[in-house]
Amino acid sequence: MASLVPSLGQLVSDATCLFKKLFNDEAPKIAACAPGRVNLIGDHTDYNQGYVLPMALSLVTVVVGSASSGQEAIIVTASELADEPKKVDLSLPNEGFPSFPGLPHWANYLRGIMHHYRALPLPGFRAVVVSSVPLGSGLSSSASLEVAFYTFLQQLRPAPVPAAAKHPHNMMLPPPRFTFDDGDKVAKAIACQQAEHTHAGVPCGIMDQLVSVLGMEGHALLIDCRSLESIPVPLSDPGLVFLITNSNVKHSLASSEYALRRGQCEKAASILGKPSLRDATVNDLEDSHSGHGPTMKISDPSMISKWEDFHYSRVSTYSYCSTLFVFPVPAWHCNKLTLYSLSPSQESRAQLDDVTYRRASHVIGEICRTLKAAESFKNGSFQEFGKIMVESHNSLRDLYEVSCKDLDDLVCAAMEVEGVFGSRMTGGGFGGCTITLLKADAIHRTIQNIQGVCILELFGPH
Numbered sequence: 001m002a003s004l005v006p007s008l009g010q011l012v013s014d015a016t017c018l019f020k021k022l023f024n025d026e027a028p029k030i031a032a033c034a035p036g037r038v039n040l041i042g043d044h045t046d047y048n049q050g051y052v053l054p055m056a057l058s059l060v061t062v063v064v065g066s067a068s069s070g071q072e073a074i075i076v077t078a079s080e081l082a083d084e085p086k087k088v089d090l091s092l093p094n095e096g097f098p099s100f101p102g103l104p105h106w107a108n109y110l111r112g113i114m115h116h117y118r119a120l121p122l123p124g125f126r127a128v129v130v131s132s133v134p135l136g137s138g139l140s141s142s143a144s145l146e147v148a149f150y151t152f153l154q155q156l157r158p159a160p161v162p163a164a165a166k167h168p169h170n171m172m173l174p175p176p177r178f179t180f181d182d183g184d185k186v187a188k189a190i191a192c193q194q195a196e197h198t199h200a201g202v203p204c205g206i207m208d209q210l211v212s213v214l215g216m217e218g219h220a221l222l223i224d225c226r227s228l229e230s231i232p233v234p235l236s237d238p239g240l241v242f243l244i245t246n247s248n249v250k251h252s253l254a255s256s257e258y259a260l261r262r263g264q265c266e267k268a269a270s271i272l273g274k275p276s277l278r279d280a281t282v283n284d285l286e287d288s289h290s291g292h293g294p295t296m297k298i299s300d301p302s303m304i305s306k307w308e309d310f311h312y313s314r315v316s317t318y319s320y321c322s323t324l325f326v327f328p329v330p331a332w333h334c335n336k337l338t339l340y341s342l343s344p345s346q347e348s349r350a351q352l353d354d355v356t357y358r359r360a361s362h363v364i365g366e367i368c369r370t371l372k373a374a375e376s377f378k379n380g381s382f383q384e385f386g387k388i389m390v391e392s393h394n395s396l397r398d399l400y401e402v403s404c405k406d407l408d409d410l411v412c413a414a415m416e417v418e419g420v421f422g423s424r425m426t427g428g429g430f431g432g433c434t435i436t437l438l439k440a441d442a443i444h445r446t447i448q449n450i451q452g453v454c455i456l457e458l459f460g461p462h
């Protein structure tokens with residue numbers, strides 16, 4: 001049975017009760033919230049300046065609190081999964097006294113936000129955080145915490161408009177004493193991303209923060225992570241469902257591997273002589289590959305993996321949890337073992353080692369897939385969208401190597417069911433969630449089939 005997501009009202013009420021209990025029965029004066037997100041396609045493309053297609057979720061983080069006199073900045077999280085202590089008093093950053101990372105780790109996201117907040121100085125405050133976004137599951141609890149807390153600070157001290165800003169052409173006026181927040185949403189997302197970089201130590205791309213700030217109900221957002229422009233993609237067909245399945249595997253490896261992958265992409269771009277992998281093509285990559293060691297030969301993935309092949313190419317039998325079931329294997333997965341000898345001429349042009357080549361080929365392919373997927377969704381071509389989702393999963397598994405057995409099992413279990421269009425891991429990987437697109441009338445048999453594979457958590461609408 002799917003557990004229900006607590007409503008926003010319920011979360012605010014829980015946070016208010018906790019605040020009153022902790023702070024002399026006073027009611028909080030401010031409430032702010034920001035959503036988590038699921039990425040439909042386009043993983044590990046944002047920090048390569050490519051495209052992503054996330055949607056904001058009704059799983060949200062709520063911050064309630066009030067301004068207080070003095071320099072205290074007391075914040076309490078209700079989240080059991082956050083490291084101890086759950087209550088912190090962070091010193092307010094001021095000119096000459098910036099905020100530094102420290103312990104507990106969860107508070108670093110908040111220290112980072114206070115550091116990068118665009119309207120200093122801040123008054124003292126007390127606040128409580130509650131969230132329905134599962135922590136560390138690839139649904140971006142971190143960005144929802146950052147954006148909710150940033151929004152809380154915006155309400156705590158509404159931006160003063162300095163005299164110089166009112167009269168930008170009057171050079172005789174002294175410069176403003178305050179830095180001020182002009183309400184620019186993209187700048188807010190960038191400040192939240194900076195907080196994660198400098199204080200939480202995660203060199204993330206901009207996707208999570210941008211969709212948490214800009215997400216719209218009933219829409220995904222196609223984001224160009226270079227220009228930071230985004231186009232809403234309507235997701236309003238009542239005959240369709242996106243199912244998020246939590247593997248409950250925590251992505252503990254993720255931060256070190258994430259930084260490693262990011263470094264490999266930068267290396268690939270630099271060897272290819274490009275500012276980023278966004279600027280590289282499949283041909284650039286082919287020309288620079290060493291051909292050492294086993295790999296798949298790269299070509300347009302959509303040419304290799306035919307949807308019909310996925311269904312009919314081969315059927316394997318696997319045993320999990322004492323249940324026997326069959327799952328189809330996509331054609332280009334089978335091809336993996338046969339397509340790796342390259343010609344001597346290619347070897348002489350060798351520059352990219354095999355691992356770097358595979359990382360780059362995922363990113364280049366994924367950027368194309370994301371654009372094609374958004375187009376397919378807009379055109380109502382859900383079979384095509386699903387096919388691209390599966391190609392994306394295979395690429396994350398085989399080329400970028402960020403999937404794990406639990407995620408692969410969940411995808412396979414979903415793909416067995418009639419009425420399922422596509423399924424893939426979502427987020428950074430090494431655990432976390434899968435996302436599946438299916439017909440609404442296939443939801444019960446899909447859940448049933450997945451439950452035959454592993455213990456899972458399902459997020460239902462209110």
Ligand code: ADP
Pocket residue numbers: 061077078079081082083105106107109129130131134135136137138139140141142143145427
């Ligand atoms: P994800 O963003 O996919 O959930 P991350 O590893 O990027 O996973 O971020 C999870 C971390 O963010 C947590 O371990 C914790 O430090 C912090 N965090 C997120 N939400 C909260 C919260 N409500 N309370 C305290 N810390 C939180």
Ligand code: MG
Pocket residue numbers: 140141142143208
């Ligand atoms: Mg995160």
